[in-house]
Amino acid sequence: MNLFQEYGISFEYPDDWELSKEVNETKGEIQVSVSGGDSSFWMISLFLAEISAEELLDRALEVFQDEYEELDIYKKNVKLAGKDCLGRDIEFVCSELINSAFLRTFEAELFTAFVLYQGTDQDLQRSLKDLEAISESLDCFDSDFDDYLKIV
Numbered sequence: 001m002n003l004f005q006e007y008g009i010s011f012e013y014p015d016d017w018e019l020s021k022e023v024n025e026t027k028g029e030i031q032v033s034v035s036g037g038d039s040s041f042w043m044i045s046l047f048l049a050e051i052s053a054e055e056l057l058d059r060a061l062e063v064f065q066d067e068y069e070e071l072d073i074y075k076k077n078v079k080l081a082g083k084d085c086l087g088r089d090i091e092f093v094c095s096e097l098i099n100s101a102f103l104r105t106f107e108a109e110l111f112t113a114f115v116l117y118q119g120t121d122q123d124l125q126r127s128l129k130d131l132e133a134i135s136e137s138l139d140c141f142d143s144d145f146d147d148y149l150k151i152v
Contacts, residue, residue, distance in 0.1 A: 012137040040119030040127035046111040053105035
């Protein structure tokens with residue numbers, strides 16, 4: 001397993017997955033994602049601007065609703081990084097394939113986090129355990145933001 005540890009967060013991800021990160025200083029957003037060799041990916045976005053977890057989740061749902069005609073949405077309340085999360089599990093059809101997306105939002109001391117992981121149902125048969133393990137390994141360090149504060 002590889003370890004990502006920057007911007008006040010850490011998580012583990014499989015050795016053969018690819019990591020990418022993007023910092024948008026003008027929008028105050030940091031995005032880190034990992035992906036396997038198929039349609040599956042896991043992503044976390046950190047929002048420095050004041051936005052509630054609920055508003056962030058609502059905006060994400062609007063994007064899915066605008067993009068796909070039929071969605072099955074299931075409410076989920078879970079914990080990530082020891083914090084209570086608002087969440088939705090979504091099922092939708094894209095390119096004639098059934099897809100599932102898992103949306104989670106939570107508030108930390110200096111940011112609001114949005115976690116999204118998804119894939120086709122066929123690919124998720126192989127990758128869902130990895131995606132959930134990444135989420136379970138997520139940790140936040142509210143008191144250790146030296147790298148994180150450099151972009152503010």
